[in-house]
Amino acid sequence: MHKYRLIFEKKGRAIYISHLDLMRTFQRAFQRAEVKVRHTEGFNPRPRMSIALPLSLGMEGRCEILDFEAAEPLDGSLVQKLNAVMPEGIVVRELRENTRDVSEIAWIRYNLRLVYDSGVPQGSAEAIGRLLKSDGVVIRKKTKRGEADFSISPCINSLNMVQDGSNELLLDVVVSAQNPSLNPMLIIEAIGKYLPEMAPDFVRCARLEMLDKELLPF
Amino acid sequence: MQPKLERILPKVQKPARYTGGEYKQIVKDKSQVDLRFALCFPDTYEIGMSNLGLKILYGVLNNMSGIWCERVFAPWGDMEEEMRKNSIPLYALESGDELREFDIIGFSIGYEMAYTNVLNMLDLANIPLRSEERGEEFPLVIAGGTCAYNPEPLADFIDIFLLGEGEDLLPELVSLVREMKGADRPSLLRAAAKLEGVYVPSLYSVEYNKDGTIKSIVPHEGAPAVVTKRIVQDFENSYFPSETIVPSTEIVHDRTVLELFRGCIRGCRFCQAGFVYRPVRSRSAEKLKELGISALRNSGYQEIGLSSLSTSDYRELKELCDGLLEWCEPRNVSLSLPSLRADNFSMEIMERVQKVRKSGLTFAPEAGSQRLRDVINKNVTEEDILNTCRTAFEGGRNSVKLYFMLGLPTETDEDVLAISELAYKIVRLWKECAKSRAGGVHITLSTACFVPKPMTPFQWEAQVTTEEYLRRVKLLCDSMRSKAISYNWHDAETSLIEAVLSRGDRRLGKVLEEVQRTGGRMESWSEYFSFERWKAAFEKHGLDPAFYANRVRSREEVLPWSHLSAGVSEDFLWSEREAAYRGEITPDCRVQCMGCGASLLYKGGCCDA
Numbered sequence: 001m002h003k004y005r006l007i008f009e010k011k012g013r014a015i016y017i018s019h020l021d022l023m024r025t026f027q028r029a030f031q032r033a034e035v036k037v038r039h040t041e042g043f044n045p046r047p048r049m050s051i052a053l054p055l056s057l058g059m060e061g062r063c064e065i066l067d068f069e070a071a072e073p074l075d076g077s078l079v080q081k082l083n084a085v086m087p088e089g090i091v092v093r094e095l096r097e098n099t100r101d102v103s104e105i106a107w108i109r110y111n112l113r114l115v116y117d118s119g120v121p122q123g124s125a126e127a128i129g130r131l132l133k134s135d136g137v138v139i140r141k142k143t144k145r146g147e148a149d150f151s152i153s154p155c156i157n158s159l160n161m162v163q164d165g166s167n168e169l170l171l172d173v174v175v176s177a178q179n180p181s182l183n184p185m186l187i188i189e190a191i192g193k194y195l196p197e198m199a200p201d202f203v204r205c206a207r208l209e210m211l212d213k214e215l216l217p218f
Numbered sequence: 219m220q221p222k223l224e225r226i227l228p229k230v231q232k233p234a235r236y237t238g239g240e241y242k243q244i245v246k247d248k249s250q251v252d253l254r255f256a257l258c259f260p261d262t263y264e265i266g267m268s269n270l271g272l273k274i275l276y277g278v279l280n281n282m283s284g285i286w287c288e289r290v291f292a293p294w295g296d297m298e299e300e301m302r303k304n305s306i307p308l309y310a311l312e313s314g315d316e317l318r319e320f321d322i323i324g325f326s327i328g329y330e331m332a333y334t335n336v337l338n339m340l341d342l343a344n345i346p347l348r349s350e351e352r353g354e355e356f357p358l359v360i361a362g363g364t365c366a367y368n369p370e371p372l373a374d375f376i377d378i379f380l381l382g383e384g385e386d387l388l389p390e391l392v393s394l395v396r397e398m399k400g401a402d403r404p405s406l407l408r409a410a411a412k413l414e415g416v417y418v419p420s421l422y423s424v425e426y427n428k429d430g431t432i433k434s435i436v437p438h439e440g441a442p443a444v445v446t447k448r449i450v451q452d453f454e455n456s457y458f459p460s461e462t463i464v465p466s467t468e469i470v471h472d473r474t475v476l477e478l479f480r481g482c483i484r485g486c487r488f489c490q491a492g493f494v495y496r497p498v499r500s501r502s503a504e505k506l507k508e509l510g511i512s513a514l515r516n517s518g519y520q521e522i523g524l525s526s527l528s529t530s531d532y533r534e535l536k537e538l539c540d541g542l543l544e545w546c547e548p549r550n551v552s553l554s555l556p557s558l559r560a561d562n563f564s565m566e567i568m569e570r571v572q573k574v575r576k577s578g579l580t581f582a583p584e585a586g587s588q589r590l591r592d593v594i595n596k597n598v599t600e601e602d603i604l605n606t607c608r609t610a611f612e613g614g615r616n617s618v619k620l621y622f623m624l625g626l627p628t629e630t631d632e633d634v635l636a637i638s639e640l641a642y643k644i645v646r647l648w649k650e651c652a653k654s655r656a657g658g659v660h661i662t663l664s665t666a667c668f669v670p671k672p673m674t675p676f677q678w679e680a681q682v683t684t685e686e687y688l689r690r691v692k693l694l695c696d697s698m699r700s701k702a703i704s705y706n707w708h709d710a711e712t713s714l715i716e717a718v719l720s721r722g723d724r725r726l727g728k729v730l731e732e733v734q735r736t737g738g739r740m741e742s743w744s745e746y747f748s749f750e751r752w753k754a755a756f757e758k759h760g761l762d763p764a765f766y767a768n769r770v771r772s773r774e775e776v777l778p779w780s781h782l783s784a785g786v787s788e789d790f791l792w793s794e795r796e797a798a799y800r801g802e803i804t805p806d807c808r809v810q811c812m813g814c815g816a817s818l819l820y821k822g823g824c825c826d827a
Contacts, residue, residue: 012239013237013238013239014239014466016227016233016234016236016237017234017466017467018232018234018467020468021234021466021467021468022466024468024472025241025464025466027518027520028241028464028517028518028519028520029241029518030518031518031519031520031549032515032516032517032518039550045550057228057233058227058228058233085241085518086241087239087240087241087464087466088239088240088243089239202224202225204224
């Protein structure tokens with residue numbers, strides 16, 4: 001069995017490619033690069049590949065993971081081969097043997113850039129930092145069974161907020177990856193709910209790093 | 219990407235349609251090119267990116283040095299709203315530049331219901347709709363595609379129409395525009411009109427009789443009296459897009475498409491494509507296999523579809539399928555064969571191709587009775603259909619889709635009821651020969667209202683009124699009580715508008731403008747189509763849709779497209795119309811050449827019939 005893991009980036013115009021479309025994009029790129037991916041058996045054979053912890057549409061990813069099974073052993077030259085046939089904005093960084101289960105990913109580091117068109121309101125960095133560190137920050141979250149209240153503070157491991165220029169705040173945050181996961185955009189929702197005057201006009205979000213439960217790189 | 223876009227893309231459905239950046243898109247340095255061409259498709263990205271013609275033209279133009287061709291599609295309603303709200307003009311996907319920065323804006327128009335999108339796209343680009351309102355600072359606006367055979371409703375908005383196949387003609391026109399940069403627009407138009415296949419509507423004046431019919435169409439300033447379409451002379455070696463853009467989001471036909479041949483030998487009398495794409499020209503199986511495999515290698519697609527008007531009529535179909543399967547099967551690439559005829563040979567091919575998944579069967583008998591099928595020259599018999607169904611049922615298939623038209627010339631209630639009789643015969647046949655009765659059989663019947671099209675033998679016919687169409691729908695609906703049969707019918711009002719536009723004249727320009735102005739767009743999508751809007755626009759401009767749709771024309775009438783030709787003579791079309799009324803079938807082109815005139819387009823050649 002040749003189980004491999006690709007580490008790739010999704011950036012620029014590619015951040016608008018949805019999870020399902022990204023799967024198709026990789027299938028075709030593998031085909032173009034003439035990589036033989038193992039397929040499932042049965043009437044409708046599908047390539048054996050999966051993308052861990054799908055990224056929300058519109059977010060940049062710098063630490064994305066795609067696991068797949070190859071029909072033959074591969075080496076590092078695959079990275080270059082794949083990048084030659086990728087759409088703009090998807091860049092493969094590394095090929096690894098798949099030796100660690102993705103369920104070991106416990107934390108994820110994100111960078112959020114909060115943009116204020118008419119300048120960052122005074123004291124926002126401090127106020128937002130205080131808010132996110134306090135208990136009892138609750139927002140409504142859609143679940144499989146309707147909506148439920150969701151407390152976000154337990155899902156935040158650490159955060160650091162600094163002002164960057166007069167119009168932007170930069171939030172560096174480590175949040176839980178699964179069971180439950182915290183979509184960092186919920187943090188923005190919480191700001192809108194608790195500090196409406198400090199709600200940003202626009203947010204850019206990038207996923208920087210997957211971490212295990214010891215907060216070491218996965 | 220424009221910073222403004224970044225703000226709106228998260229708010230719209232399927233934003234990947236609006237970003238560009240796909241694999242194999244072509245980017246050139248705009249400071250280094252002589253001419254920029256915006257290739258516009260007046261429908262969504264998903265539909266446009268599935269269009270083979272667009273892939274061909276994109277490749278042909280970008281293969282010209284000094285020319286950069288980019289793509290533009292119509293945004294869906296949510297995106298349009300955001301663009302208008304945020305003052306983002308319509309832009310091309312490759313560069314993100316707005317349309318006003320281009321030299322030529324070229325629309326590929328395949329169906330009438332896209333006309334309002336053409337206007338809406340110009341409007342979204344902040345370009346005046348009417349040619350006469352566009353100064354020299356605006357791009358030249360051109361159009362081609364099947365609608366160019368009667369483009370008259372768009373005559374006020376488009377500077378130049380290209381008739382026929384664009385592979386050769388479009389580069390000729392683009393080269394002319396490049397050479398004449400700096401010349402004034404009237405000189406350019408006059409020069410363009412000298413190219414074979416170019417129609418410049420502003421060089422023709424149309425006069426009307428009191429009864430609203432056309433009195434005369436007169437060319438000016440040296441424009442030809444009749445513009446004849448262009449065809450590719452050497453189809454075997456003509457450009458084939460074996461390196462295409464691979465969309466990063468799902469489109470309608472998400473596969474490699476291999477074009478087997480152009481034209482059709484059948485001559486079904488209602489079918490515009492069957493007449494305007496003549497003469498028949500095909501590629502060899504050897505060539506096609508090579509092109510198909512290289513397109514699959516380059517794209518990474520997992521499916522290849524064979525494309526033509528009637529796949530079963532391709533002479534080397536078996537060899538081609540075998541050749542492709544040999545490459546495809548070990549790579550899990552599937553082969554699909556649309557447009558097969560209902561005959562044993564086709565079933566055999568299909569069984570060979572679909573070794574694993576059994577998809578449903580789809581037929582288009584078009585008419586229920588043999589009499590009416592003879593009238594329309596649809597040379598398929600009930601026996602063919604039942605035999606094919608028998609083979610399918612014995613092979614384990616349990617569903618059949620059947621397409622028909624209502625309102626065909628000479629249709630009686632008996633013909634309508636023959637549709638349900640055929641459906642019941644198929645149900646009985648299934649009961650006799652189904653492999654397993656578990657799960658039952660599913661027959662899906664669909665009917666559309668017949669739209670008479672220009673340059674066909676039925677171009678003089680009246681469309682039945684919407685009331686009459688709906689009466690026939692009800693008649694058919696009430697005659698079927700089986701749970702195994704489900705029946706869908708096409709919207710009557712859309713068909714009426716289609717009929718008006720397909721044989722319309724220049725006066726309809728005002729109606730189109732009004733419909734666009736009052737919010738009409740994406741009219742081929744039922745969620746956007748509004749008959750009320752069209753009705754109001756007709757009333758406002760004193761035009762009657764029935765005049766265009768429901769009126770029989772005489773042989774002598776000057777039709778709005780009388781000055782345009784697809785190569786098939788009007789005499790031939792009229793003789794076919796008369797044969798239809800006598801219920802006589804015309805043999806296909808391979809059995810006997812009927813001298814339709816299209817072979818004259820072939821310089822020194824004869825069609826592959």
